[in-house]
Amino acid sequence: MAPSDRSGAARTGVGVYYLISTAGHPNLGDELITRSWLRVLAERAPDVDVWLDCPNPAGAQALLADAHPRLRCVDTLFRLCWEAPSDDAWEVAAFVGRALDDHGQAPRWVPGLRRFGQAAVVHLIGGGFVNGVWPRHLGLLAALDWAARHGAQAAMTGQGLAPLGEDTVSLVRRLVRRLDTVDVRDRTSADLLGLPEAHSGDDLWLAEMPTLIDAERAAGIDAVVCVQGDQLDGRGCERLTEQCLAHLDRWGADPARTAVLECIPRVDRGIFDRLAGLLPGLQFVSWVELLEHGVPAAAHQRWFSTRFHPHLIASAMGARGVAVPVRPGYYDVKHGSLIEAGSAWHLVEPGSGGVAELEADRPGTLAVTGAQVRSRKLAIAGRLYGPGLPGPVVPAPRADRRLLATAGTS
Template sequence: MTFRDSAGEQHGLPARTAPSRTTASRCYYLVGPSGYPNFGDELIAATWLRYLARTDPGAEVWLDCHSPGPAQLLLGDLHPRLRCTDTLWRLCGEAPSADPWEVAAWVQEVVHDPGRAPRWDAGIALLGRADVVHLLGGGYLNALWPRHLGLIAGAAAAARRSGGRAAMTGQGLVPFPADATHLLRSLADRFDVVDVRDDPSAELLAGCAAAYRTCDDVFLAPPAPSPATAAREFVLCVQSDIGAHEVSTLAAKVLGMLRAWRAEPGQIAVVEGIPRVDRAVHSLLEHELDGAEFHPFRDVWRRGVPAAPGQTWISTRYHLHLVAAAAGAAGVALSVSPGYYATKHRSLIDLGSGWSMLDATSKRIPDRPDGTGFPAQVIRRCSQLKLSVAEAVYGPPPAVPVEPGAERGTRRRVLRPRWSRTGG
C-alpha cells in the first residue's frame, strides 16, 4: 500500500500480518458519535461495518457511541457480531470538568486504573483486550465538544493497555481548542494511524510522525444512487442546529434562491439529515412550496439519498454534499458556520465536487450551478486511498490462512507517510 504526497513521492504503509480467522477471533473496538441519529455519522459507521463484514465477518466488533441503543437498531445488521456500548463516552462525561486537559487526564487514569470508575469496570476490561481501537471519522473531535478529546486519550490508553493498535481516520479537527493543540499532538504520536480529511486538520497535526491526510471515510465505499427513490430536480437539506443564524434567515435565503432559479414546488424535494433539526426550515417554507416532497431521515436511511445527475442541491449538511456530488449532482453548499462547516464543504470543493459555497448571511443570490459532481477518477482515487488506510488499520484480508501460533494482540508500528495535501 502506498500514498503519494503533493510532490508525487511514494510512501509505503506495510500492513501488519493478518491473524488466522480460524483461531480466536479478533476484537475490534470502534468509537464514533452514532445513534443520535445523524445521517453523516451513521453513514461513516455503516461504511466501516460493511467493510469489516466483508473482510472479517468472524471478528468481535464493538461500537462505543453516545447512544448505543438506537445505534444497535440502526446499524446492528451490518456486521454479524456487532454490539454497542458507551464506555468511553461515559468516561468523558464523568470527567471533573469540560477542560480538555482534565478530561484527557481523567480518562487515561481510569483506563489504567478501573477502580477509579467501578461502574464502568466491565467496559474498561473490554477496552483492555481490543486488538484495534479505531476512532471513526467525522467532525466531533474539536472545540465545539471539548470533552470529546477524552476519546482520543482513551483510545491511546486502551491500545497501550491491550497491546493493540490505535487508529483515527477521516478526522475533521477544526476549530480546535488553542490551548490543547500540544496535547492533541502528543496523544496523536501514540497512534499507529492518524488520518485527517482536510488541510486545516493536517496543519494542526504538523510534526506528528503518524499523521497524513486523505479524505472523508465515506469515500471508502460511497453509497450508490438508489433507484427506489424518485429524484426531483431541486433538493434541499438545511439544518438549524449549528451556527448563529435564525431559522427565518435560512428560509429566506433558500426561498430567494429557488425563486431566482424558477424552481416549481413540484420539482422540489427536502431531505432530513437529522430528525426534526432539518425540518425547521422546511416548516417555514412548506406553505410557500406546496407540492414539495419531504424525505424524513428514516426513509433516507432505509431507501437511500434521492440523488441523481442533473439535480441542483442546496445543502448545509456536509455528507449530503458528498453523497449528492458522488451521484453526479450539482449544488450550492450553504455555510452556517464559517469556523466549522465552511472548512468541511471547502474540502469537498477543493477535491472536485463542482459545487459552490455561499455564506448563509450573504445577500448575494448565486446563479444556478451547472456542475456534474465529482469526476469518476476522483471517486476511484479517493476509494483507493481509503482502502489503503483501512488496510493500514486492520491489515489486508488474508489470501491464504496464516499459520496458527501468531501472537494475538502484537503491536506493530506503521511506517509513517508524509502529508498528502492533494486530498486524493
C-alpha cells in the same frame, strides 16, 4: 498482554475489534460512515466480536445490527469523557487515562473498561466530533493513546479536528503520535497535527457511491434543500429560509419536484415546516427513508445545503449546488475541503444577498478524487483488518508504525 499477543489476536480472529463513533444519534453521515466500516469488517472478519462505542448505543444497535453479525454497542468511553471533572480538554484526557489505568476512578463502567482493554484494534472512525466544538470528546484520543501504549493497533480515520484552540493543539499532537494510523479528512486538520501527509478525505468515501443513492426517487426531484436548525438562532433560521427561497425562485423550481431532506430527526425539519405553506406539494424525505433507500441525488439537480455529507454525495453524483457553512471555523472547513477536492458547488455565507449562478458547464471532479480516497481507505482497512474487498489499491506510505493516507492532497 504483550503487544505481540494483541497483534496475533487480530490476525487469528480472537480478540475484539473496538470501533468508536457517534452513530445512533441518529445523524445521516455518522450512520452511513459507521455502517460502511462495519460492512468492511463483516466481509473481512465476520467471526470477530465488534464493539462499537457511541453516545447512543441502544439506537445504534437497532440501526446497525444487520451490518455485522457480532456487533455489540456500548457507551463506555463516552461515559468516561462525560464523567471528567470539567470541559477542559487536558483534564478530560488526564481523567480518561487515569480511569483506564485504575478502574476504581470510574467504577460504574468496570465491565466496559475491561472489554476495551481486550481490544486487538481500536479504531476512531470518521466524523467531525473530536474537536473544540465538543471538547470532552478529545478524551477519545486519550483512550486511543492508552490502547497504543498497551499493545493494540490504534487508528483514527477521516477525522475533522477543526476547530481547535491553541492551547489544545499540542495535547492532540501528543495523543496521536503513537497511533498506527493517522488519517484526517481535510487539510486544516492535517496542518493542526503537523502531518500534511495524513490528509486523505472523509470516511464516507469508503462506501461505494451507488449504494448510497435512491435513483428512482431522484428521477422525480429537480431541487433539493437540506438545512439544519441546530447551529442558528431564530433570526438566523429566518434569514436562511429567505436565502433558500431566493435560490429556489431563481432556479424556477417546481414545488412538487422539490424535496427537503432530513439528516437529523426534527433538527432538519424546521425548514420544511417554514416552506411547506409557500410551496404546495413540497416533498419531505425523512432520515429513515434516507438510511433505508438512499439519498435521492442525481446529476440533473440543484441543491441548497448546510449539511456536509449531502454535499459530498450530491456533488459526487454530478449535481450542482450551493453549500452554506452555518458555523465559522467548522462547516466552512468541511465544505471547503470538498470544493478543494473538486466539488463545483458554490460556497455562500448564510444570510448573504444574491443568488449563486450554477453553471451547467462546471461539472467538477469530486467523484474522481473520491475514488482515489476510497483506495486509500481500503489500504487502511487492509492494514487494520486484513485483505478483503477486491480491486486495485494504491498503498499509502509507512513511517515508523504510522500509516499515513495521502489521497486528495493535490
